[in-house]
Amino acid sequence: MTRTLASTPAADGFRMPGEFEPHAGCWMLWPERPDNWREAARPAQLAFAQVATAIARFEPVTVGASSAHYAAARALLPEQVRVLEMAHDDAWMRDVGPTCVVNDRGVVRGVDWHFNAWGGLNGGLYFPWDQDDLVARKVLETECLERYRAPMVNEGGAIHVDGEGTALVTEECLLNPNRNPRFERADIERHLREYLGVTQILWLGKGVVDDETGGHIDDLACFVRPGVVCLTWTDRRRDPQYARSLDALERLQDARDARGRRVRVVRLPMPGPLRMRAHEAAGIIPREGSRPRLAGERLAATYVNFYIANGGIVMPLLDARTDAAAAARLKRLFPGRRVVGVPSREILLGGGNIHCITQQIPAGTRSRSPSAR
Ligand code: KQY
Numbered sequence: 001m002t003r004t005l006a007s008t009p010a011a012d013g014f015r016m017p018g019e020f021e022p023h024a025g026c027w028m029l030w031p032e033r034p035d036n037w038r039e040a041a042r043p044a045q046l047a048f049a050q051v052a053t054a055i056a057r058f059e060p061v062t063v064g065a066s067s068a069h070y071a072a073a074r075a076l077l078p079e080q081v082r083v084l085e086m087a088h089d090d091a092w093m094r095d096v097g098p099t100c101v102v103n104d105r106g107v108v109r110g111v112d113w114h115f116n117a118w119g120g121l122n123g124g125l126y127f128p129w130d131q132d133d134l135v136a137r138k139v140l141e142t143e144c145l146e147r148y149r150a151p152m153v154n155e156g157g158a159i160h161v162d163g164e165g166t167a168l169v170t171e172e173c174l175l176n177p178n179r180n181p182r183f184e185r186a187d188i189e190r191h192l193r194e195y196l197g198v199t200q201i202l203w204l205g206k207g208v209v210d211d212e213t214g215g216h217i218d219d220l221a222c223f224v225r226p227g228v229v230c231l232t233w234t235d236r237r238r239d240p241q242y243a244r245s246l247d248a249l250e251r252l253q254d255a256r257d258a259r260g261r262r263v264r265v266v267r268l269p270m271p272g273p274l275r276m277r278a279h280e281a282a283g284i285i286p287r288e289g290s291r292p293r294l295a296g297e298r299l300a301a302t303y304v305n306f307y308i309a310n311g312g313i314v315m316p317l318l319d320a321r322t323d324a325a326a327a328a329r330l331k332r333l334f335p336g337r338r339v340v341g342v343p344s345r346e347i348l349l350g351g352g353n354i355h356c357i358t359q360q361i362p363a364g365t366r367s368r369s370p371s372a373r
Pocket of ligand 1: 094
């Protein structure tokens with residue numbers, strides 16, 4: 001049985017590692033909701049399968065599928081991808097999966113945040129979300145990793161860390177009262193310190209325009225390595241994204257990380273703007289209580305939502321006019337990794353991208369604590 005611990009990661013000497021540190025593997029979920037994914041989720045399933053296949057070139061991948069979709073997922077995914085039956089409400093493993101932490105003896109544990117579908121009954125994207133809220137625990141039990149249940153609503157896509165004590169977050173998301181209405185900024189900071197093992201929190205302002213998560217950092221910016229941040233960027237001054245990215249740039253230029261370093265910011269030009277097409281919206285079956293998807297809506301398209309695998313970068317391909325330039329920039333940023341692009345518009349139509357549908361388990365040297373078996 002996997003123990004749930006009453007202490008906190010920081011008190012126990014644990015920290016969240018950067019995504020660029022070694023992984024034991026990656027977890028994903030299988031999309032199926034017809035109110036979020038067009039054409040009964042078939043095009044999205046093909047895109048998820050391509051992402052899983054690309055990541056499996058670099059590290060082991062596990063995909064959780066509902067009992068109704070297990071056979072289809074197994075048939076579409078290559079043999080080297082492990083498929084397990086796992087109930088869920090939608091397919092955003094970044095947000096519903098565990099945030100893993102490690103100590104300096106190589107033990108890995110997991111933080112299980114409370115999940116409320118990005119805002120609960122006050123702007124959340126669907127109801128109910130009870131199966132999503134169980135996913136992190138199931139992943140930790142499957143991996144035999146001990147669990148911390150954090151007393152806070154949070155999502156993996158709302159946090160990035162450099163693994164050396166610095167967290168990167170947005171005010172738009174973490175201070176939104178639809179997550180933790182009773183918490184002030186200081187309470188949020190205290191919980192991030194305790195559950196991520198960080199000492200310095202870099203607050204950016206707003207995330208990407210029309211990001212339905214309410215400003216997730218994983219669409220706006222991420223650490224490439226300690227001291228280097230990659231920021232989604234547009235030179236189009238009339239685009240409402242311009243002021244958001246400029247504000248983020250200025251805050252980062254003024255910042256010091258946990259080690260007292262200035263942060264180098266690398267701009268990653270964004271695709272588009274991209275919008276939902278009429279035939280795409282027509283393939284979605286609306287459902288009461290779920291966010292409607294309408295033709296013409298701007299999509300939260302950004303190349304920053306890539307996944308860092310062992311020796312690889314799996315990046316979204318979104319716009320033939322800008323994909324090659326983005327890939328070239330990522331190659332320069334990650335010289336030791338192979339950059340693999342996956343067409344991901346079908347994932348974007350569901351409101352996120354490759355980073356949002358994946359969650360890494362850090363390698364550790366002793367990932368299974370004896371008491372967790
Ligand atoms: O940004 C993410 N980490 C998740 C996107 C969720 C979109 C829900 N429809």
